[in-house]
Amino acid sequence: MLIIALEFSTIVLKNIMRKWPMFTRFIHNAYPVFVEEGFELLSDRKEVDIFSEDVEVVRFIKRHNTILYIINFWNMLNIDFEVFTHRNNAYEKKLTEFFERLNCSHIIVLNLLITEEEMEFKNVSIFHPDQDIYSVSWIVELPTKKILVNKGDADEVLNIRQLVNKVFNIMDPSFDSEEENLRKYKDKIRRKIPLKEKSNNTALTYGIIVVNLIIWFVLELNGGSEDVNTLLLFGANEPFLVLKRDQYWRLVTSMFLHIGFSHLLYNNFALYLFGTRIERYYGKVKFILIYFTSGIIGSIASIFFSNTVSAGASGAIYGLSGALLFLAYKTRKEIDGFNTYTILVMILIGIGLGWVMPSIDNAAHLAGFLSGLFAGKLLLFPWKNRQ
Structure with a gap:
C-alpha cells in the first residue's frame, strides 16, 4: 500500500508540475541544481516564495575566489523588458552603494531573462572587464531551450550555461541527447571545413x-x-x-x-x-x-x-x-x-x-x-x- 501511495503521489506531483507555468517549472528544477553547485538563495520578504506564479525575480549568489556572482532569474511572463531594465539599473545602483562592504574585487550580475516567447535585446552591450560591477544579460527561451547572448556581452559566466542545460535536461530528458548529437554534428562539419590559408605560396x-x-x-x-x-x-x-x-x-x-x-x-x-x-x-x-x-x-x-x-x-x-x-x-x-x-x-x-x-x-x-x-x-x- 505504501508503494502504491508513493507512486500515486509522484504521478499527482508530476501532473501538478505540468500545469505550472514554464517559469515555475524551470525554477523548481533549477533550485536544487544551483544549490548543489554552491549557490545560495538571495531573497527578501517579497521574494520568499520562489515557486509562486506571481514571482518576478529569483536571485542566487555565490562567491568564487574574490568575485561575487549574482544570478537573477527574471520571469518575463510577468514583466516586460522596460521594467526589467529599470529594476536592474536600480539594483546595480544599490550594489554600487554597498560594494565596499561586500569585501570582493568584482561583482558580476548575470540576468537570465526566462521567457516562453521569442525575445530580442533592445540594445547592444559593451563588455568592460575592468568595471567593479558588470551586468550580463542572456535570454533563455524555454520552449526552444535556447540561450541567446546579447551582442557584446560575455557568453560564459562560471559554468552557468552548463547548469541551465542541465535543468533543460531534467525538464526534458531528450534534450541532452539532442544537444550532444547537435554538438557532434557541428564538430564533424567543422572538421571538414578546410583551414584558412594565411599565405598563398610557400x-x-x-x-x-x-x-x-x-x-x-x-x-x-x-x-x-x-x-x-x-x-x-x-x-x-x-x-x-x-x-x-x-x-x-x-x-x-x-x-x-x-x-x-x-x-x-x-x-x-x-x-x-x-x-x-x-x-x-x-x-x-x-x-x-x-x-x-x-x-x-x-x-x-x-x-x-x-x-x-x-x-x-x-x-x-x-x-x-x-x-x-x-x-x-x-x-x-x-x-x-x-x-x-x-x-x-x-x-x-x-x-x-x-x-x-x-x-x-x-x-x-x-x-x-x-x-x-x-x-x-x-x-x-x-x-x-x-x-
Missing part, C-alpha cells in the same frame, strides 16, 4: 631549401661537407668556440650546414613536408619566427648536451613539426593530409632514431620540437586575444 620554404643546397655544394667544393675543418670554417656549431670565443653567430649559421648528402636530403625533405604547411597556415612572419627560434634553441641545447661539432637545420625542422602538431590537435583537422596521429608518429620515429644512432643530435631535436610546440601555441592564440 616561397620562403623553397628559398631555404635552395640556400641549403647551394651552401652544401660550396662545402663540397671547399674540402667536403663531412670535413670538420671545412664545417668550422663555414660556421658549424662548436661549444668551445661559442662559449669561450663568443662566436654566437654559429648558433644561426650552423642551421644552413649539412654533413653529407643523406643529411641534406633528409632535412630538406622534412623541411618541405612541415615547412610548406606551416608557411601556408601560420603565415610567413610566424613561419620565420618558429623556424629561427626553434633552430637557435636547438643549437643552444646542442652546445650543452654535446661536445662535438654539430650542424644542420634539424632543431628548426622539429620546431616546425611541433607547431604543426599543435595546429592539428587544436583544430582537429587534417592539414593537407596530415592529422595529429600521423604528425606525432613521424616525430616519434625521428626522435626514436636519435636514441639508436649516436651521430644524431637528439638534444637539438627535442629542444627544437618543444620550442616549436610552445611557439605554435603562442602564435596561434596570441595573449592579447585571450580573456
